[in-house]
Amino acid sequence: MVAAAVTFLAVALASLRILRTSSSKNMKPLPPGSFGLPLVGQTLSLLRALRANAGDDWLGRWFATYGPVTRLSYFGCPTAILAGAPGNKFIFSSASVAPKVPASMAMMVGRRTIRDMAGDEHRRVRAMMVQFLRPDACKRHVAGVDAEVRRHLGDQWHGKATVAVMPAMKDLTFDVMCTVLFRLGRDSSKSEATRSELATEFQQLVKGITVIPLNLPFTSFSKCLAASRRGRRAVAGIIHERRIKLETGQSSAADDVVTHMIAEGLPDAEIIDNVVLLMIAAHDTTAALLTFLIRHLDANREAYDKVVHEQEEIARCKEPDEPLSWEDLSKMRYTWAAALETLRLVPPVFSVLRKTTADIEFGGYHIPKGWQLIQTMSTTQMDAAIFPEPGRFVPERFEDTSAMPPFCFIPFGGGPHVCPGNEFARVETLVAVHYIVTRFKWKLASGCDGSYVGFPLPYPSQGLLVDIEPRHHQTN
Numbered sequence: 308m309v310a311a312a313v314t315f316l317a318v319a320l321a322s323l324r325i326l327r328t329s330s331s332k333n334m335k336p337l338p339p340g341s342f343g344l345p346l347v348g349q350t351l352s353l354l355r356a357l358r359a360n361a362g363d364d365w366l367g368r369w370f371a372t373y374g375p376v377t378r379l380s381y382f383g384c385p386t387a388i389l390a391g392a393p394g395n396k397f398i399f400s401s402a403s404v405a406p407k408v409p410a411s412m413a414m415m416v417g418r419r420t421i422r423d424m425a426g427d428e429h430r431r432v433r434a435m436m437v438q439f440l441r442p443d444a445c446k447r448h449v450a451g452v453d454a455e456v457r458r459h460l461g462d463q464w465h466g467k468a469t470v471a472v473m474p475a476m477k478d479l480t481f482d483v484m485c486t487v488l489f490r491l492g493r494d495s496s497k498s499e500a501t502r503s504e505l506a507t508e509f510q511q512l513v514k515g516i517t518v519i520p521l522n523l524p525f526t527s528f529s530k531c532l533a534a535s536r537r538g539r540r541a542v543a544g545i546i547h548e549r550r551i552k553l554e555t556g557q558s559s560a561a562d563d564v565v566t567h568m569i570a571e572g573l574p575d576a577e578i579i580d581n582v583v584l585l586m587i588a589a590h591d592t593t594a595a596l597l598t599f600l601i602r603h604l605d606a607n608r609e610a611y612d613k614v615v616h617e618q619e620e621i622a623r624c625k626e627p628d629e630p631l632s633w634e635d636l637s638k639m640r641y642t643w644a645a646a647l648e649t650l651r652l653v654p655p656v657f658s659v660l661r662k663t664t665a666d667i668e669f670g671g672y673h674i675p676k677g678w679q680l681i682q683t684m685s686t687t688q689m690d691a692a693i694f695p696e697p698g699r700f701v702p703e704r705f706e707d708t709s710a711m712p713p714f715c716f717i718p719f720g721g722g723p724h725v726c727p728g729n730e731f732a733r734v735e736t737l738v739a740v741h742y743i744v745t746r747f748k749w750k751l752a753s754g755c756d757g758s759y760v761g762f763p764l765p766y767p768s769q770g771l772l773v774d775i776e777p778r779h780h781q782t783n
């Protein structure tokens with residue numbers, strides 16, 4: 308109780324000091340806004356709105372009251388929110404801004420991921436990942452992704468009347484990632500067991516990233532921490548095996564991302580942190596994209612017909628069981644436009660969190676070193692001045708993006724930390740959509756209204772239950 312009172316007082320004094328410091332020196336004022344109650348600030352109110360899928364309304368009211376550059380207090384930290392394309396540009400490209408890793412995430416994932424790194428160090432570790440994610444690498448992954456998608460639909464969709472799409476897509480993207488990026492084969496019961504252990508622990512671990520980090524017995528955070536410890540042990544086991552294979556000449560650095568990191572001399576603790584981060588970054592996001600693409604195609608028959616037509620044209624030119632090729636993917640222009648339109652309407656990542664590494668000025672305001680910075684994807688992506696009738700699903704907007712102003716469509720973030728997995732996500736999405744639309748018809752199951760919560764990731768009610776039936780003319 309006494310400790311809480313002392314903390315409360317300390318935070319209140321710190322907030323006062325921030326306000327006084329900025330007004331006493333000859334500097335620009337702090338952004339308008341309010342820090343609210345010490346410690347609590349706007350955290351609970353904003354989190355409540357985000358969980359109820361009303362984050363955009365909450366922010367809209369905030370911007371209407373204080374303008375596009377404002378201050379508030381989020382998770383106990385003084386925070387500036389910058390709205391609009393100039394704010395996005397500043398956050399993504401300023402040298403005095405770096406990613407901020409929330410405490411709960413650092414405790415789950417580790418403190419030495421590429422999100423914690425800057426400059427040469429960041430570039431070096433990022434390059435190790437990009438080696439397996441850039442377009443020429445993705446070209447080599449197409450066959451592997453194709454096999455996983457077919458296997459997955461065979462196991463989880465064929466013969467079923469109803470499918471919960473989001474859980475199914477999470478399984479699919481987890482399996483694709485394990486097979487293609489980490490080369491966890493399906494050749495032995497041991498590697499199947501490792502996959503299944505990782506899947507279980509990661510489901511629990513990701514929940515810990517967005518709960519209040521109270522590590523007390525029986526809190527959900529402590530269960531997530533335990534899952535993180537078990538998941539990390541499993542990754543350490545993979546590193547151990549891969550090192551032996553590398554040292555005995557049974558593998559090479561080009562085989563998979565873990566072996567590559569070992570060969571590059573990254574310390575084991577950093578390999579574990581970055582593998583855990585990669586595993587989290589690589590699968591739920593793409594699963595959300597696929598799920599909401601399926602939902603939007605169900606609700607927009609014209610777009611659905613165009614996607615089916617495009618995919619059937621490609622299927623018609625293939626032999627039965629012939630996998631898709633890189634060239635086939637390049638013909639899926641309308642399907643990818645529909646995927647981008649889905650990312651505009653339902654960005655899997657609501658916002659990116661950054662921090663200032665020096666005092667900065669933006670929009671006529673002073674933002675001190677150490678503050679958090681937030682931008683949100685939907686502020687520009689749902690702006691009617693940039694995307695007319697922003698609530699409508701119109702894939703045609705993305706058929707020619709040459710006139711789209713920069714820093715307005717930002718589902719993959721931007722700047723040096725921009726998502727390196729966007730090409731990989733494109734391959735997974737196009738291959739999965741090809742087989743889903745050419746093999747199945749679907750409609751929302753009765754009682755499933757298609758609503759969803761927006762945070763921490765968009766998640767549809769009942770996981771998006773759809774009734775499915777096979778298409779009569781399966782071509783491959």
Ligand code: HEM
Nearest residue numbers: 588589592593596655656659719720721724725726728732
């Ligand atoms: C539709 C799918 C995806 C979306 C919407 C998405 C979105 C994002 C966003 C918004 C960021 C933060 C960027 C920033 O801070 O500016 C990010 C970072 C990252 N993403 Fe993705 N992502 C997706 C798929 C993937 C995939 C498939 C992978 C890997 C295979 C991946 C790996 C990463 C990594 C490693 C980072 C950290 C990059 C860094 O800090 O340098 N993502 N992603």
